[in-house]
Amino acid sequence: MKDVASRAGVGLKTVSRVVNGEPGVTPDTERRVQEAIESLGFRRNDSARVLRKGRTASIGLVLEDLADPFYGPLNRAVEEVARAHGALLINGSSAEDPEREQELVLALCARRVDGLIVIPAGHDHRYLEPEIKAGIATVFVDRPAGQIDADVVLSDSFGGARKGVAHLIAHGHRRIGFIGDQPRIHTAVERVRGYRAAMEDAGLVVDDSWVSLGITAPERVRAAAEAMLEGPEPVTAIFAGNNRVTVTAVRVLAERERPVALVGFDDIELADLLGITVIAQDAATLGRTAAERLFRRLDGVDDEPALVALETVLIPRGSGEVPPSADR
């Protein structure tokens, strides 16, 4: 490298920058260094370089929605663990599109991340097998991996929903609605399963008109809530399947004269002031646990992939403790 630097008329640091693809080198200087390398027979070898450095010290995080506040604390927790390990975090969003997820994951791999944390949009992650074999550690968070064996860290969605619905039943409700996310999303399915289990535990039969799964856009959630509040078997309580559903449900219920009970999955900022009872996931612990598992893998720990399911917490604040309206 000294010979290259001397021939190109630059410093050792500049040669190192060009060889390692680091920034801060003008195209002209890069060309001179490349010519010096060529004339001296010095050859860059990517795989050897990566092996020698061990790490390029960056991890990738693929989220499903950059604008969902649930992912904020998760994202920040991953970043803090990465920083503690001297690694940079780069991330991107699949926007809940499996093709986009794959494109982004492979783009991050091509940019030589050492490890990946993925909130999966898709259900088939076999496309990741060559990357994992090539040494890119991967941990899935919030939802399981599809068709591959990998570490997974998520919240107990089934248990959380069951606990929240049981709470409504304990406060006297018998006709309880469930509004959740699209049925192709693992957490949505687990939570509706928890709802059905709690109803069954109490010997209650679920009317078809009480369950509504679909996108969480305000218009869809509003229509679903109004339909189950005004149908032939009107509900006296609603279980909201995630934070996006809860914010719309709170608005719909605020417009109504008779109180309707509400428990939401996921905590929400200012829910304390609005008295919204929630089943809270610990998004920061999800992120931290996933990141710590990833760095264990990067440190060479090679045990069997594991599934970690974190407990949820019921936070009663008023909306979930409203009894059924008298005339219903």
Place this chain on the structure above:
Amino acid sequence: MKDVASRAGVGLKTVSRVVNGEPGVTPDTERRVQEAIESLGFRRNDSARVLRKGRTASIGLVLEDLADPFYGPLNRAVEEVARAHGALLINGSSAEDPEREQELVLALCARRVDGLIVIPAGHDHRYLEPEIKAGIATVFVDRPAGQIDADVVLSDSFGGARKGVAHLIAHGHRRIGFIGDQPRIHTAVERVRGYRAAMEDAGLVVDDSWVSLGITAPERVRAAAEAMLEGPEPVTAIFAGNNRVTVTAVRVLAERERPVALVGFDDIELADLLGITVIAQDAATLGRTAAERLFRRLDGVDDEPALVALETVLIPRGSGEVPPSADR
């Protein structure tokens, strides 16, 4: 490339993958291709490759806090524009640390992003000059660039704060407090300047105890609010300098018997239900405008860098229309 493929016993696509640093190649295959390249005297030339491809079709976005909901819609708007241009978005957070910002920006440049959108934490961006010269388009958003000439897209923080404080004055307030972010942050300085201008417009003298700038952690904001509510010249209204300040101010004011007026900079989810009057920035338009300027640059438009300042909107919801308490 045909010769390399034939010598290494692989397909053309695999050679292309190795040469372009794309994923999906095992270390063993990569080594064979590298050896074939070496023995045939074929040399990878990064700068030529980038020029030939024109774009690697990715842009980077550097935020200051991944968990601040203000950046959610901005982030998503940038992503939508990137996607419309067939580009991937990768991002990361400076955590309001200028060194971290520089590290992350240069790491993204080293990963061959074509362009960058930066919410700057620091005040000196000369470190970006070699990258910009090397053709990496850069747009700053939310805050201006420091010591370099670049496109900037931000909200009119000065005008917004002035409008919000004038609104409180119009409702009879004379003793108005301002709680804002750290004084090294451009938006914090502009907003306190807007506050002072509105007070001066009305001929009101600002008491030193009414202005508090610092970190936006709940404890700090709570202490600041309580001090100005209980001091010798107690305020009857508070202007909160950003969304982080507002959420804590709302909690503090909810605990008090006498109503205190509040206007917050930035809209907040569920602020409608809580009746919080705000000066709203349009975070999505900020992101979209910045991303569109970036792609104009990437399309070769080479006019002078410009500063775009977006208007803010006053949304009255009740908290900003409370008159001063009678006995004050």
